Amino acid sequence: MLLCLTANHRNASLDILERLSVGAPTATRALVDDEIFVSGAVVLATCNRFEAYLDIDEPLTGGEAVAAESVIEAMADASGVSVDLLRASVAVHQGADAAAHLFAVTSGLESMSVGEDEISGQVRRALDAARADGLTSSELERLFQKATHTSRGVRNRTQLRGAHRSLVRLALELASSRVAEWAAAKIVLVGTGKYAVRTVEALRARGAGDIHVFSPSGRAESFAAQHGLIPVSDFVAAVAEADVVITCTADAVVHADAFTPGRRVLVIDLGLPRNVDPAVGAVEAVELLDLETIRLHAPLAEFSAHAAARAIVGDAATEFHADREAGPAITALRGDVLSIVDDEIARARSRGAGDEVEAALRHLAGVLLHRPSVRIRELAVEGRIDEARAALELLHGLSIEAPGAAEDDGLWATA
Secondary structure, rough: OOEEEEEEEOOOOHHHHHHHHHHHHHHHHHHHHHHOOOOEOOOOOOOOOOEEEEEEOOOOOOOHHOOOOHHHHHHHHHOOHHHHHHHHOOEEEEEEHHHHHHHHHOOOOOOOOOOOOOHHHHHHHHHHHHHHOOOHHHHHHHHHHHHHHHHHHHHHHHHOOOOOOOHOOOOOOHHOOOOOOHHHHHEEOOOOOHHHHHHHHHHHOOOOOOOEEEEOOOHHHHHHHHHOEEEOHHHHHHHHHOEEEEOOOOOOOHHHHHHHOOOEEEEEEEOOOOOHHHHHHHHHOEEEOHHHHHHHHHHHHOOOHHHHHHHHHHHHHHHHHHHHHHHHHHHHHHHHHHHHHHHHHHHHOOOOOOHHHHHHHHHHHHHHHHHHHHHHHHHHHHOOOHHHHHHHHHHHOOOOOOOHHHHHOOOOOOO
């Protein structure tokens, strides 16, 4: 059974999201190692959302509620957030709804900037991290692979393609009312990671050319050479001459004493956890634009998702759930047919038949299995999988138990 707990820019404060992004990695392994009914977990923590996807395999009474509460308690403890506050800040999805939610997230339909393209890469990296830690399961692998495939379909088949607005571009759009001319602005960028690369691209798209880069970890020289920027070694001296400071790094926090009171400068903090101490916004003439401000003032209506994209996500979720329902029936049919084929191959070999006979029989079995397998999937999508099971029992004598049958018997009834 799939379970998703999500806290995002719509239902949680930036402070909670920030705490979760720091604490979640330490809690994930404990969920899989210590909770006997959690067989896999993938955690996605970004600047405006936290997602925990769990594969639960034990038919405990009230299992969904028990699992959700276990995750909330573990994440609250690791993040320093009260259980009650975290419980009030998360939404819970299960089964097909969990799949639909992930597909929408991966396609950028749930982002602060709808259609943004960073999220699909963040989802892939979350799965890669879970793999590296040995925390995934076959069901989660299938779920996340389907999510990636769905996001490609949304980009390729809807008007969102080519119109993605990343969070960086959204921040610069909001900042444009404060920057008279980007081409004349002196900009100091803090950070040298992938987000910094996106920021440089977005700045240049607006005509900015005087871009300086500072790296708390000492990578400014190489990053500047690679991207045609000016490296900075003295951050305070660079800020004293800057018009705009943009932070996107995990390695530092900028404090108020780096700024001169009375000197006008715009500070854009794109980091989570925060790269800029909120006290910076209280320095005279310094304006701080952080993720919380972006969330509150972004023109979200402008970025409404197209109905076609939502339809693609809905269809993908239906197919994912149908494949799970159809899987046992298809596997049973294949096993029955291939068992018969194996017996025939053994008899043929006993009479001196060679490899070409085996190849021909296996090819014929594949051809014969294709059409009923497709039809079983179609029936699952139509909600008629019981008819397929009944037909297999009648024609082949196969008794097939529905996946998650314990759930249907009420063993997973939610509290």
